Amino acid sequence: MKLEIGNFYVKDIVFGEKTSYANGILTINKEEAIAVVKEDDHITEADILIAKPGDKTRIVPVKEAIEPRHRVGGGAVFPGVTGELSAAGNGKTFALKNCSVLVVGKHWGGFQDGLIDMSGEGAKYTLFSQLQNICLVADTDEDFEKREQQKKNHALRWAGMRLAEYIGSCVAELQPEEVETYELGPITERPQEVQALPNVVLVLQPQSQMEEAGYNDLVYGWDCNHMVPTYMHPNEVLDGAMISGSFMPCSSKWSTYDFQNYPMIKRLYREHGKTVNFLGVIMSNLNVALEQKERAALFVAQIAKSLGAEAAVVAEEGYGNPDADFIACIVALEDAGVKTIGLTNECTGRDGASQPLVTLDEKANAIVSCGNVSQLIELPPMETVIGELEALARDGLSGGWSDDEILGSSVRKDGSIIMENNAMFCGDRVAGWSTKTMVEY
Template sequence: MRLEIGAFHVKDIKFGDRTGYDKGVLTVNKEELLKVVREDEHITAADLRIVRPGDEVILCPVKEALEMRCKVSGGHGIFPGVLSEMEIAGSGRTHCLQGCSLLVVGAHAGGFQDGLIAMGGEYQHHTIFGDMPNLVLVADTDEEFERREQQKKNRALRWAGMRLAEYVGQCVRDLQPENIEVYDLPAIPDRSDAVKALPGVLYVLQPQTQMEAMGYNTLIYGWDGNHILPTLMHPNELLDGCMVSGSFMPSSSKISTYEFAVNPMLKRLYAEHGRTINFLGVLMSTLNVKMDEKVRCVKMAGQIAVSLGAKGAVVVEEGYGNPDVDYTAMLVELERLGIKTVGLSDECTGRDGASQPLVSMNPATDALVTTGNVSQMYEFPKMEVIGELEALARDGNSGGWEGCINPDGSFVMENNGMFCANHISGYSRRTCADF
């Protein structure tokens, strides 16, 4: 399967009379784009803003992040099974506006799964989005049925973001990319003897799929991830948009739709293919609530890995707490089967730093990479707010609480509520020092 990513490197975004791209500048026509947003009658108010690195601006509550792109050949849309017909992603050419993102922010109501982004100040670099220009959709909906729910599906806003990401991406459909990234991974039996002699490695992904009620979990080709069993997938499928981030779990531990498709861990495994490893593909797994579901999942994943002849695996967990049981169980099962593993996740040590960082621990899990501590505390000065800062305290954001906002507009929050800050996809730039 061969995928070409045509890259257009965005250095700035501005409003203008027409939507287009030229020499590093993405120009968008605000009214034209808002018509796309308002195609959903549940959107009651909407505006577009542009934020840039260094702006003294807070975005809250952030619902989603997406890369603006379009399908040029090999498919009909950038979200197959969601906005377009079901077809396998990962082949042909896709044009991408790289180095920027589309952020979706609630004008008012937030929830447990929503987050905060700082575009300037001390915490600007805690998310990748603080270091890039962003087009920001700020909108409200009539979804009153979940206004006071801690968990929100955010459906109207998330779908509006997807429509907008695809619409803007169309402006580079007929342009010549500045460079083309090629991802060409042949079928496993068709690889050369030299490649086959290298250790086979799998990327085992455990996206957030814990909600038994539909509408909250990660989508795979539009299918709720709670309803799948471990499945072997081609990495190109992820890089070409087969996954849509869910609307559940603490924000800093989320993998955004942007990161599912622009995935540095996948790209690093690709870069090592044929050099140091034989990259076997993506073993798509799940995170479950009940113990029998957890056991079934890891046992089936282990069988697939053994059948493929895997010698190594990178296991990635989206979340913490209850999902730690699935995470460590997967690591232990693969190690039991003779497959060397590295685990990639964040951790939760509690505000006092004294809690066990993973709910479940095992001596076999001796190669773990942490991307951050969800319990770390941050103190923010007063800054301009796009959205509504009160949502942090009022609406059950996982990093805020009643009283965390001071009368002068400064506030305190846990890393829990920093949007996708731990970047389980592999973007994290945090380091650990041993004193």
């Protein structure tokens, strides 16, 4: 499969008469864009705001991030989700870089939502502080969800994808500034010098723990809870086959933007033919029952050995219960003779003294940590809040609270906040963005 991603580098975003792109400036017709959002009657209120790096702006509750794109030749950017099912990963796709569509609740947050600061101390915790963000701030008539801690956010998430497609379409007739080419031929037909390199496979464990439909990550529109581990071409992941769900503490999430730009996939591509033979991706899942976890681990190990993998990288979306899947997968791979590295965050408590993962095994002896989800973060007030700051304290965000006998509320009267890293939007960057380092004492 050969995927060409044509990039347009956004330097600034403004509102204007016509949605267009020229000389690094993305112009958005706000009225048209909101009309696209409101194609779903469940959207009751909507506005679009721009948040730029360096702005003294706090955004919360953030539910999703999507890179604006256009599929050259027609078809949905997200096959099986925003349009008819078709193959992803082959052909040409245009992408507006250095920007994202952020889906933000106008009022109601939840367990899976997070916070972004565009400047100051908080900005270093999340990639999205570095982007030009098109903030869709909206509310819905899905009243049954509003006071639920766990929300599907269906109308809002789908509105974000439609908006990303609408904005991406403005470059349909333009020539990209740069073209990235991703091509991996059939494993058995690769040059001998490539096949002589160490064979490496990437194992991804997207969030799929919820047995009720509507919460989990999707693969071509299919709930990942219903899948068994399968081989995927890495181009499919980069080209819209994977959609983020609405579950998991927010710092641990992989947004759709993360899937579209998955850094670990891109790094393995860069090493392909030089230091490794990149075999592709085994897309696994995260399960509920122990038997399901063990079954998935056996599937992963079998696929890896059948592909001829000598080494694997395993990345999990989440922590806690998913740690059992993560460790089981690493152990099964090691037992099959595949040297394995794990990528994950840790939940070591606010004092850092608790066991980092729910389950551990001596065979899981090469783990890259992306930080402690329970780390306390204190941030000063911001001049502007996009969304509703009180959501951090009121609505059960995984890193916020309404009251603590020692710390009080996450949201203080002066607008400053105290929260756990859990609430930082995609803050642990397990996908490979992480700038966090470990210090050994």
